[in-house]
Amino acid sequence: MAKEKVQLIVDGKRIDGRTPEETRSIRIEAGILNEADGSAYIEWGGNKIICGVYGPRECIPRHEASPYRSIVKCRYMMSPFASLEEHGRSGPSRRSTELSKVIRETFENLIISERFPNTQIDIFIDVLQASGGTRTASVTAAAVALVNAGIPMKDVVSSVAVGKAGDELIVDLNKEEDNQGQSDVPIAMSHQDRKILLLQMDGLLTRDEIAKMVEMAEKTCDNIYDMQSAALKKIYEKGEDENIEW
Amino acid sequence: MEKRVVLPGEKIADGRAKIPHTFFDGEATYAEVIGTLDEEGRYIALESAYRPSVGDTIIGIVTNIRRAGYLVDLNLPQEGLIVGRDVKVKLQRGDIVMCRVKMVTEVGDTELGEVRRLPRGKVVDFPPSKTPRLIGRKSSMLNLLREHAEGDVMVGNNGYVWISEKSNIPLVLKAISLVKQKAHRSGLTDEMAEMLKKETQG
The missing domain is CATH 3.30.1370.10 (K Homology domain, type 1)
Incomplete structure (x- = not known):
């Protein structure tokens, strides 16, 4: 890139005023859609992502069905007004195909698919607004939506990106740090058995740096798990006087 | 009684416990869907997809008529089957029936018996x-x-x-x-x- 180099870290503070290990503000809501079996909405910094889950339901097309397990399908899509200059066009593209694939594979490792042979489970992710780190926010939201749908899973996954900018290791990269930093490593980790279900790397890092990053991601994922858990439990703890929707 | 909401992957009991909607990994039993756990260790699922089991009473809508019998929409990924010679009444498409699950195969095909047609x-x-x-x-x-x-x-x-x-x-x-x-x-x-x-x- 021929752009002028931006100072990403000044006096230990990042361009949006965060410390290296601080995440942006996160708000998660579960069960927001009436028609989907499970749903979640996440606001992560400038990201706004909505996720709906259907299933297990009849597998279409039929020839993709397996008599041994239900198959998982994922569709990640950016809306036309998400933030097009940085991420390309909306609709099917190389980028959305890749993200759909990595998110699907994350959940294929978690869903106990042997329970529902000959069926499919659909995960639909719509990015309404993007500002860096949509794949990690999508995984976090989809995990909440799947639990909300009552789909059997071995664990709950949380996800965060770690990276390197201005020669410092940082957590939860925003758009500028992602585009102009030295490295970007999105990580998804299951909560109970601490398995890494997604790890992609952009840029160059040493072995020591990777080890340290995984440690940082683990700590952050724990915090995110607490938020996911709180969002899911909130549905069952509403006050006595709430209005019933007919 | 104090109840606590548990998420998938949380431990429900030590050793193998036969509780619906849980899985066993060799040492302990874990929840596989969101549910509540009370002080006595009783785990009840809050959200779960239905899997038919023999003896369940279910309601369905006749969707198709075949030589072998009737296909019934059961709110499941697969349609259920009522074997024609098991029912005395003649059913039509759109009829609402209440029946009992007679058999479920491992791929989820259900056979229904004790059919009763419900009024409109x-x-x-x-x-x-x-x-x-x-x-x-x-x-x-x-x-x-x-x-x-x-x-x-x-x-x-x-x-x-x-x-x-x-x-x-x-x-x-x-x-x-x-x-x-x-x-x-x-x-x-x-x-x-x-x-x-x-x-x-x-």
């Missing part, structure tokens, strides 16, 4: 994991509903609810939606009685 009415979808609350202890909730709606209401384990066309359908729908949203609470029958009373008088 409305069939609505209800979360299968919450049907026990809609029926109530010894059918208390269901009887309350029938009494106030002045008509028949039937609940299938698969989550289909049939409401007779003679009953007060809007009232029943309102009641169903109340159970749907407050299924995890205690004292639901009392709350329902109050609501129905208010609705029928006012």
